[in-house]
Amino acid sequence: MDFGIKGKVAFVSGGSKGMCREAAVMLGAEGCKVAVVARTQGPIDEVVARIRDAGGEAMGVSADLTTREGVRRAVAEVTARFGAPDIAISNVVDNIPGDFDDVKDEDFEHFFRVYAMTVVYLAREVIPAMKEKGWGRFVAVGSGAAKEPAGGIHHILANTTRPAAVGFMKTLSDDVAKFGITCNSVAPGWIGTQNMYDYLQNKVGVPPEKVGELVGGQIPAGRVGRPEEIASTIVYLCSHLAGYISGEWIVVDGGKHSSAF
Secondary structure: OOOOOOOOEEEEEOOOOHHHHHHHHHHHHOOOEEEEEEOOHHHHHHHHHHHHHOOOEEEEEEOOOOOHHHHHHHHHHHHHHHOOOOEEEEOOOOOOOEOHHHOOHHHHHHHHHHHHHHHHHHHHHHHHHHHHHOOEEEEEEOOHHHOOOOOOOOEHHHHHHHHHHHHHHHHHHHHHHHHOEEEEEEEEOOEOOHHHHHHHHHHHOOOHHHHHHHHHHHOOOOOOEOHHHHHHHHHHHOOHHHOOOOOOEEEEOOOOOOOOO
């Protein structure tokens, strides 16, 4: 299947690990010019090399995307090398566990910046050029916790702040649809990334070999998801074929969420 995005410039934040690493590789296979953007240079270089070894075109940018200046600089570097992004994927995470009595007001403010303002910052930098081109794809990777907060893992900060990004993306989608730009949110469930295993082991006390036992019974599919199962959803939303899907919050969680819609 031809997704119709060969030659498009794809800005993939969080592209050095997990779900967005696989999305970056898939976009490279589709013929996109891929910018892998994250904090740590080593993992960035590994993904860039993987894309190039497969015959794709890629570059890496190390940046702190929790700041407006960091996002501005990263987009400027990509634009100077490949041109303005046609596709932008926002995926910035932080892991500070705690219940209400454990966290401070400053922690909530920090998490609003991580989970909501990072999406705003990226939109500010990429949407104007997309409007000029009359085409664009903007995808924010979040969590099913935006609708059904996960219990038992002491995650009040993320559970509180993730819904803000979903509301922003829905509203933004209405504003930019007439320019040929789609904006969608992807909500992963329990996905077998290293970040997930590290969080559960170090912050909740659940070792990797016990994760399936912990969550398998909650998921109709009976297993933890694979990063590429999220990545394929992201890449489809970035395609020419997905031009009539916008303003959506798409859950990929093996059927775990209990609501019908």
